[in-house]
Amino acid sequence: MTNPDEPAPQTAESRERMTALLKPARTFCAVPFCDDLARLQADAAVIGAPHGTPYKPGEASHAAHAPKAVREALSWFSVGPEQIDFDTGEPVFAGARVVDCGDVPGDLRDGAANRARIAAATRAVLARGAVPLLLGGDDSVPIPFLQGFEGEGKLTVVQVDAHIDWREEREGERFGYSSTMRRASEMGWVERIVQIGARGPGSARATDVADLRRWGVHLFPARDVHARGLGPALAEVPEGARVLLTIDVDGIDPSLVPGVILPAFGGLGYQAMLDVIHGVAARARLVGVDFVEYVPERDPAGSGAQAIARLVCNAITAIARQRGG
DSSP states (O other): OOOTTSOOOOOHHHHHHTTOOBOOSSOGGGOOBOSOGGGOOOSEEEEEEOOOOOSSTTSOOTTTTHHHHHHTSSOGGGTOTTSEETTTTEEGGGGOOEEEEEEOOOOTTOHHHHHHHHHHHHHHHHHTTOEEEEEESSTTTHHHHHHTTTTSOOEEEEEEOSSOOOOSOBTTBSSSTTSHHHHHHTSTTEEEEEEEOOOSOOSOOHHHHHHHHHHTOEEEOHHHHHHHOSHHHHTTSOTTOEEEEEEEGGGBOTTTOOOSSSOOSSOBOHHHHHHHHHHHHHHSEEEEEEEEOOOGGGOTTOHHHHHHHHHHHHHHHHHHHHTTO
16 A cells, blocks of 8 residues: 655656756865766766655755755865875775755655655666665755665664654654654665764653664764764674665764754764764765755855765765775
């Protein structure tokens, strides 16, 4: 039986409509723009998804301008492919072929249509053998991103987030940004979930935590990470697993990324985030990465966008290493 809440299956006609996305004013780190997903040739493909599933139809996401801000955050002197990146000890991108595919069109009143478009764009990138790097948008965006991996094999999801996102629904909406990991847990191809960085209050209830533990999530709150390091969390990533890394940037300490809707103190620092990206990549294969929940309007200096963009660069290098780039 078809679930009316899930994105409709994509027809050949709808897949064809998804081969071209909206061209950004500037691409990420000035990489080439791919104007047709059906002809994509790359190791990693950046996609923007400004709009996911709104709680209030008609209102733009608080993170709608994030893809643009992250794309434009780094200057020419920090993105040249011939320059050594001392985060990795290799040239920027480590030889990876990187393109920017633009933004998924959004509808402020139709979350289901937004989910269908994001899932279709993800499938189109995967069909061309590239790793999708999704720039949200709010934390409802990873739900259809994960949906796009159906039929691609089993996934381990590693999430960095200040919140657990296990609400069944909020304000009557089951696909909003408070329900991301619960929806992920219902996808048959998601076999393992590791959550890192939870702290402070959010929308979670005691029943949500009980459901999380009953499902078998490996939860590492921020205080545990600070006390014991990231080793125990990384050890829960199976060797050789296919990993989708989903990063809600409020999981990062607000001293580094201040532009979020609910700052939570005591988050992961920049070096810890590098350890997550490269630590996961050392054990398993990165098949998808997303960064969501950045609010540029709350970060007038733009330092958070620069930090996020640098983390995206590190993810690309990790992907290049796995591909022999």
